[in-house]
Amino acid sequence: MTDDLQTWLRANMALTMLCIDPVGLGGLWVKSRCGAVRDCLTSGFSALPLDLKRIHPAIADDQLFGGIDLSATLSAGRVIEAKGLMRPENALILTMAERTDQNLGARLSLGLDQQQCGCVVALDEGVDDDEHAPLALTDRLAFHVHLDGISCRLAEDVGLDENAIMHARMILPDVKTPQDFHSDLVKLAVQFGINSVRAPLFALKTARCHAAFFERTQVDEDDIEAALTLVYAPRAQILPDMDETETPADPTPDQGDNDSSDTNSDIDIPQDMLIEAIKAAIPKHMLDQFDMGAGSKATSTASGSGSAHKGNRRGRPLPARAGRLSSDARVDLLATLRTAAPWQTLRRQAAPTRPGLHIRPSDIKTKRYQQFSDRLLIFTVDASGSSAVTRLNEAKGAIELLLAQAYARRDHVALVAFRGDQAELLLQPTRSLVQTKKRLAALPGGGGTPFASGLHVAMDVARNAHKRGLTPTIVILTDGRANVALDGRHDRSAAMQDAEKLSHQIRAQKLATLVIDTAQRPQPGLKELAAVMNGTYIALPRADAHRLSATVSSALEV
DSSP: OOHHHHHHHHHHHHHHHHHHOHHHHOEEEEEOOSSHHHHHHHGGGGGSSSEEEEEOTTOOHHHHHOEEOHHHHHHHTSOOEEOOSOOTTEEEEESSGGGOOHHHHHHHHHHHHTTOSSEEEEEEOOSSTTSOSOHHHHTTOSEEEEOTTOOTTTOOOOOOOHHHHHHHHHHGGGOBOOTTHHHHHHHHHHHTTOOOSHHHHHHHHHHHHHHHHTTOSBOOHHHHHHHHHHHTGGGOOSOOOGGGSOOOOOOOHHHHTSOTTOTTOOOOOOHHHHHHHHHHHSOHHHHHHHHHTGGGOOOSSSOSSOOEEEESSSSEEEEEEEOOOOTTOOBOHHHHHHHHGGGHHHHHHHOTTOOSOOOOGGGOEEEEEEEEOOEEEEEEEEOSSSSOHHHHHHHHHHHHHHHHHHHHTTOEEEEEEEETTEEEEEEEEEOOHHHHHHHHHTOOOOSOOOHHHHHHHHHHHHHHHHHTTOEEEEEEEEOOOOOOOTTSOOOHHHHHHHHHHHHHHHHHTTOEEEEEEOSSSOOHHHHHHHHHTTOEEEEOTTOOHHHHHHHHHHHHTO
16 A cells, blocks of 8 residues: 555545544644645535534634624614624634634634634645644644645545444444553653644544444554554654663553453553554655754744735735724725724714714724745855865755745745855846756856855845845855865865854844755764854755755755
8 A cells, every 4th residue: 555545544534533523623734735635535524513614814803703794783773793603513614724824823723722613624735834824723633634745546535424423423422441541642742752732632532533433432452553643643743762662561460360341441552563653654754854854953044935024005914903094004994894883873872963974083993914025045055176076966956956946936046156265146136947057057166165255145145135125044055164264365274263253143143044064974063153153954964966955945944
């Protein structure tokens, strides 16, 4: 059975478990682009014992929680309230979840905590790992499903057995779990770096649902394994060291003589078996990050998108806020009318000779939007003699692969090369993929390593880009053997001192940096410089172009 097929079957099983206990499991986070595969999965939502209600990231509070029916209120002359979509009998389908802001995420999370809604299904179309639904919301959803990469030929319409699901709901209250199951779940969560206290609870509820679906009133090892693969595998942050895992002690003879019919009897499952089951279900792209070390350090400086800022003209809409009439403000007419509507009766009584609507300055609501600036990737490449021809060619190949990804995201790209006595800006910030490849192909190699000069040029490019509204990220590929100072002297000690000074300046300017050590043996001095810059350091000796590209891409998208 292929990995893609197993992923698809696990997604179907997750949806089945959610249909059995939607309130207890919270919901489902589907990370996938819009397409036939996702449509096949969503076709099974009809088996949920709730009314399906689609919502979008720009939904207003009155639509979600209820509020004043504006047209009915103005027609009747009295306040008429409208019911919102946040109700226990509804399952909220959040489309374009990657665009959900923290405010809406917090409101949906509160609704799940207080059981104001049945469950939430977040349909996330984010391309990059940094573009996703709010973590506060996804932490409250039991199942995280990644469908990207699954072939349409594998995916089929989900034909859930609704009779079996209804029967499982009837059995679920009678399902018992082992006494030591709870502590084992917590230990496994710690070993995989899962810091969510909800994950063990979701695993426990999933195991009970799995047992009920197969008409068992006692959770067994198959139910435990299924629960861990569905809940723990997508949440894993690290891989446990098998040498450090504890082997469960053999049961004592007295324990073996206990009545096996006890519904709270313990299940003796080797811990290494459970660990291997979770590892087998971890998505491949996450395993690659673990192997490369990119998943061990999350950084907000090397983000996958530009910085956010608020405005009143364009961008993603935000909730309206109180404001006043001015030339630079855009009035949110509907929000203003909703605020003024409850007071119309009193205001008409106070001013009976004044016809029409009574709008006060305190009723005025203005529009707000959130914009994200474009990102600039400044590739600073070591083209010196110390970077051997093979490693330089691998760096070129990796940058070409990254350029295609940057072009797809509409990122700007600049290219700085340092060799000989100084660095050179080979390519101004551009979106031209063809022009960048031409300059990169003509990049020569040989000579000294003016690392400090490369940092100086990259810093100037980043500073100028920031003035133009871009969000710069400096990506440095070098073996770290700096031997040319800023003034052109061939002095290794002076070269390292100049590089350290410029590293402090980069940190002071809060520029995002990513340092890739391409030396055969990782250079401690280069790692120290990366720490001075407050950047991310990744050592990749003997890395080919594809692995180098994948590592840089993962680090930028954390």
